[in-house]
Amino acid sequence: MLFNSIEFAFFLPIVFLIYWAIGYAKIGDTLKLRLQNAFVVIASYVFYGWWDWRFLLLIAFTSFCSWGSGLLIGKAATQSRAKAWMIANIVINLAILAIFKYYDFFVSEFGQLFGINTDSLLLRIILPVGISFYTFQALSYSIDVYRKKIEPTKDIIAFFAFIAFFPQLVAGPIERATNLLPQFLTNRKFSYDQATDGMRQILWGLFKKIVVADNCATYVDQIWATYPTQTGSTLLLAAMLFTFQIYGDFSGYSDIAIGTAKLFDIKLMRNFNNPYFSRDIAEFWRRWHISLTTWFRDYVYIPLGGSRPEIPAHIQHPDRYKKAIIIRNTFVIFLVSGIWHGANWTFLAWGAYHALLFLPLILLGANRKYTNQVAAYTDANGSEHLRILPTWYEAIQMLCTFFLVVLGWIIFRAETITQAWEYICGMMQFGTLRACYRFFLPNNLLVYPVNILIVLMLLVEWLQRNRQHGLVMGNAKWYVRYPIYGIICVLLMYFSNNTATFIYFQF
Numbered sequence: 001m002l003f004n005s006i007e008f009a010f011f012l013p014i015v016f017l018i019y020w021a022i023g024y025a026k027i028g029d030t031l032k033l034r035l036q037n038a039f040v041v042i043a044s045y046v047f048y049g050w051w052d053w054r055f056l057l058l059i060a061f062t063s064f065c066s067w068g069s070g071l072l073i074g075k076a077a078t079q080s081r082a083k084a085w086m087i088a089n090i091v092i093n094l095a096i097l098a099i100f101k102y103y104d105f106f107v108s109e110f111g112q113l114f115g116i117n118t119d120s121l122l123l124r125i126i127l128p129v130g131i132s133f134y135t136f137q138a139l140s141y142s143i144d145v146y147r148k149k150i151e152p153t154k155d156i157i158a159f160f161a162f163i164a165f166f167p168q169l170v171a172g173p174i175e176r177a178t179n180l181l182p183q184f185l186t187n188r189k190f191s192y193d194q195a196t197d198g199m200r201q202i203l204w205g206l207f208k209k210i211v212v213a214d215n216c217a218t219y220v221d222q223i224w225a226t227y228p229t230q231t232g233s234t235l236l237l238a239a240m241l242f243t244f245q246i247y248g249d250f251s252g253y254s255d256i257a258i259g260t261a262k263l264f265d266i267k268l269m270r271n272f273n274n275p276y277f278s279r280d281i282a283e284f285w286r287r288w289h290i291s292l293t294t295w296f297r298d299y300v301y302i303p304l305g306g307s308r309p310e311i312p313a314h315i316q317h318p319d320r321y322k323k324a325i326i327i328r329n330t331f332v333i334f335l336v337s338g339i340w341h342g343a344n345w346t347f348l349a350w351g352a353y354h355a356l357l358f359l360p361l362i363l364l365g366a367n368r369k370y371t372n373q374v375a376a377y378t379d380a381n382g383s384e385h386l387r388i389l390p391t392w393y394e395a396i397q398m399l400c401t402f403f404l405v406v407l408g409w410i411i412f413r414a415e416t417i418t419q420a421w422e423y424i425c426g427m428m429q430f431g432t433l434r435a436c437y438r439f440f441l442p443n444n445l446l447v448y449p450v451n452i453l454i455v456l457m458l459l460v461e462w463l464q465r466n467r468q469h470g471l472v473m474g475n476a477k478w479y480v481r482y483p484i485y486g487i488i489c490v491l492l493m494y495f496s497n498n499t500a501t502f503i504y505f506q507f
Contacts, residue, residue: 001050003256004210004499015043016263020190029187037161037184040264044166048129055128058096063163065092066138070145070152070159086146090139097135100127105343130170132340134163136295141177143299150178158184167260171253171504173271173291180268188265198262200471203488205255207470211491212457213248214500215450216241224413228422232429239427242413243406244454247276249503250289255469274373274465276405276458279397281357283370284405292340296333304329326362331355341412346420350411357404373465374398386466453491 001008022035049056069089076082104122111118141162144150153159162181168174223230223238230238254271261268271291278284285293297306309325311318331352338351361367375390390398407424414420460470473481 001047002499002501003253003260004206007050011043011047012260012263015039019043019264023188023190033185033187034155034157036188037155037157040161040166040184041157041164044161044164044169047166048164048169051129052126058128058131059134059164060160062093062096062135062138063160064156065089066141066163067153067156067159069142071154073142073145074152082146086142089142093135093139097131099123100125100131102339102343133172133174134169136174136292137177138163140174140295140299141181144177150181153181153185155185165261165266167257167266168268171250171257171502172289173254173257173269174295175268175291176295180266183266191265194262194265197472198259200485201255201259201262201469203259203485204470205252205257205259206492207252207488208248208255208457209252209502210499211488211495212450212453213245213252214498215453215495216245216248217500218498219450220245220413224423227419227426230426232427235423235427239406239410239423241450241454243276243402243409244457246409246412246503247272248457253502253504259469270468274461276402277374277398277462277465278401279370279374279394280361280366280401281354281404282361282367284401285354286371292337296337300336301329301333304332323363327359330358330362334358344415345417346411346414349417349420350408353408353411357408 001011019036019039022032022039025032025035027035045056045059048059066089069085072085073082076085104124107118107121110116111121141150141159145152158181161184162175162177165175165180220238220242223234227235227238251272258268258270269291271289273287273290275284275287278287305325306329307326309322309329311321315321334351334355335348336351338347338349341347341350358367361369372384373386374394375387376384377387378384410423410427411417411420414423457470464470464472471484473484
């Protein structure tokens with residue numbers, strides 16, 4: 001079921017009403033909690049099974065294995081036995097992921113490498129929607145139980161609700177058990193202020209998805225289908241539009257997911273924090289797909305040694321050794337992150353590209369330089385404020401970082417490494433800079449409204465960059481807020497016939 005579908009427009013109010021009817025029923029708190037959680041599981045399975053009910057068995061199996069492993073880890077008599085149960089759960093979940101997502105790709109590549117016909121070995125099975133997201137969420141639970149960051153739960157219904165919670169089930173945010181699971185183990189209360197804020201965030205997410213991303217997709221798909229015949233300026237324009245398409249699509253989904261969760265008194269982590277206002281590539285990755293980035297940091301990067309690796313006593317140049325380990329760890333997480341996105345060499349190349357961009361920052365020790373909002377300053381009292389405009393230096397930094405990200409998205413969008421290379425080479429033709437002019441004053445009427453909508457989105461997010469989402473308006477009067485909501489609703493209805501599936505559903 002899609003967030004931007006008629007089905008979901010009926011599904012959400014029904015689930016909301018039944019959920020809170022249970023929540024305010026005159027029954028015991030324990031029974032009320034279990035019934036609410038059971039209803040969340042049922043609603044989530046209906047939501048997920050809308051695509052293909054057969055995959056419900058897969059998510060149920062993943063949930064059961066991870067829940068059971070947590071109990072076995074908690075009861076283990078020794079640390080080694082607890083570790084064995086954790087590894088067993090990791091192997092089971094990664095094996096499922098590998099079979100569905102990577103088996104056919106690597107078998108085919110192996111056959112091509114050695115000239116072997118592997119058609120008879122291919123499974124040709126459909127990739128379950130969101131399998132990478134809920135698998136990583138399940139893995140984090142058993143790892144955190146092993147690390148004693150959370151107690152294993154005996155409540156199987158609450159655990160199934162934690163894994164399958166429908167707002168973030170198929171495209172995140174990838175929640176940790178330490179944050180989300182305790183919320184299913186305690187009674188929840190309806191909050192009008194939180195619910196209305198959730199509705200505003202849903203509205204902003206729909207604007208980014210339907211109005212911005214889907215309109216960009218129309219033009220991007222046309223250009224990519226005929227890229228060998230296009231001019232350099234047109235290719236650059238399409239690359240820029242895809243950059244906003246994937247942001248509007250994915251961050252829009254995250255806003256809808258987080259806003260929907262608020263309706264049920266569930267708080268999900270923020271997944272995007274204005275990444276295109278970043279001043280270097282390290283800051284970009286602290287602001288883009290935060291739940292995945294921090295997952296790899298906590299469960300891959302830090303266990304490998306992170307930024308503070310242990311240095312053996314016999315090492316003669318500890319600083320060089322430390323830099324080498326940090327570089328190795330950085331390449332590992334970016335390559336793993338790349339292949340996490342899909343079974344294609346382009347994703348691996350995209351990960352390697354961003355790892356290479358990190359190298360100068362690591363070598364200069366500048367990878368943690370920007371942790372505050374851009375165009376921020378501190379007054380005499382130590383309070384942080386935001387300027388209306390960035391400095392010239394900050395503007396240049398953001399433009400350079402944005403261009404590097406655009407190049408990366410070309411690799412990400414391409415079907416093959418060859419196609420990505422041909423596209424970039426074609427884009428670098430003489431006259432490419434005219435794309436900047438065409439972006440704001442295009443001759444193609446198809447693109448013209450898209451550019452205005454992108455600028456509007458960026459303007460709102462720039463002014464609201466220290467807020468949780470674009471429609472947080474504080475104490476603004478009703479006659480300011482409601483016309484804005486009305487305009488967005490009109491735009492949503494106007495562009496409602498041009499909707500497409502979310503890009504990250506394929507991962």
